[in-house]
Amino acid sequence: MGAINYDILPKILKLNFDSDILRIIIQQRKRLVIHIRKEALLEITNFFLDELSYRFIIATGMVSDNGFEIIYHFSDDKNGYIINLLTELEESKPEIESLSNLINAANWIEREIHELFGIKFINHPNLTKLISDGNWKDNEFPYARKKGEIINPTGI
């Protein structure tokens, strides 16, 4: 598929993944945030990479009111759009399917989110610590805290 008409992208998505898409927010011109059910992540990412030739930029982990959020950022380099998939994970069991087997670019960032937020990526080939190896306690997640909360991860 070459250039896409962005007026009809929400329709295309609704057509293909009707029940998986919860909400589509047009944040600004050329910026879309799509709330999806986390079970549909692999399928929609596959559609983005193969059918629409999007480029995977990065993923952002966040603490939300109900647990965690992960935003996957994709770039449409032909049209200059940034398309974001937003998934919500519950606090008690933060787990989501890994994208690393689909695209290598997701490998490191999933390891990073795993160690900073404690989110588990199912089927990740090497879910070890990426940036704080050896210096942090295993069950302390430095970014997984609400604003103002203080932790002492090094135990000193």
Place this chain on the structure above:
Amino acid sequence: MTTKTIIPIGPYHPLQEEPELFKLYCEGEIVKDIEWETGYNHRGIEKINESKTFDQVFFVVERVCGICSTSHPFAFANAMEEIAKVEVPDRAKYIRTIIGELERLHSHFLWVGLAGHFLGYNTVFMWAWKYREIILDLFERITGNRNNYAMFRIGGVRRDIPNSVIPEIKKVLDTLKPKADLLTGAVMDDPVIHARTKNVGILTKDDIKNFGAVGPTARASGVAIDVRKDDPYAAYPLVNWKVITSEGCDVFAKAEVRLLEIYESISIIDQCLTKMAHLKEGDILTPVKNIPEGMGFGRAEAPRGEVFHFVKSDGSNSPVRHKIRAPSYVNIATFKKSCIGQTIADATIILAAVDPCYCCTERMAFAYDYYSGKKIMNGIDLIRISHQKTNDLKMKM
């Protein structure tokens, strides 16, 4: 039984945005596998920014990287202006573009010098860094700083470039062109450099897509992605320039792309200066009172590729979440593909080819015997091997 050797390269690189340790698993001369470790200098900037005001964040992100210190504020400003929905005055757009392109110039000169050093061309190294000084002096003239220019703020720039300085800058740019010609000639016409860099460290289009690589690393494999063209910002849509690509896929192609980009950058700055001269002096800021709730996605093309900033604000004076993705984060991952099957002598130039701010290798790298753990060589030896290979080639030709 073949002897397996681990050659670690790293971890500390003070000039680097991401300190790293590479473990090259070698059999004889051939690199069989590569592993990567990082986090030695993890400063938690993303978390720090959550306790800073939006104006303070500019100074923090400027220090993410020492070489491309403007691209992070650039991307952050783009993200913030998306949230606040402000339009930057034209004069500020031109100034931003000039600073961004001057930075690309000095970064590319720096890379050419380092690449020359790794290949054993220390004259190229000396020349390139000497000419880079001219650009840094220009920065000092315009912004007051040789690095970390502190020019950006939400809605515009902090300092104007007075019209009276424009002829002076143009004069410096004119002196840069012959220097760029000289360096391009030195690299493009040298048979030894061709022999050392052609068909070395190949990355195909599929690899680029798989690893999500950006910038000159992607463009040297024929993937024409450039945020300046794809998702135009600042004054880039207002001037004429073209995206440089090469189909070579190897280290030579990466050098070619960077060298030709020097000319494009000079041309962009020149056009910006000409157009800026007609605009009112001092009109460089759209005041922004407060930042509403929302999400902003800012991008800027750094010398090494796309910088991506994601900011979420809740209407207060500091970000709720600030995600930074530097280009080296995705470019370094390509080593897993480009290094394997190559010789150790070529590893240094392949690692340097994606420009991961590679300055202090000689003090950091040691080779250990896989079984006895005895030190056999260090970084200086690695570069010596690389120089030796160049000398051997010179003798043959």
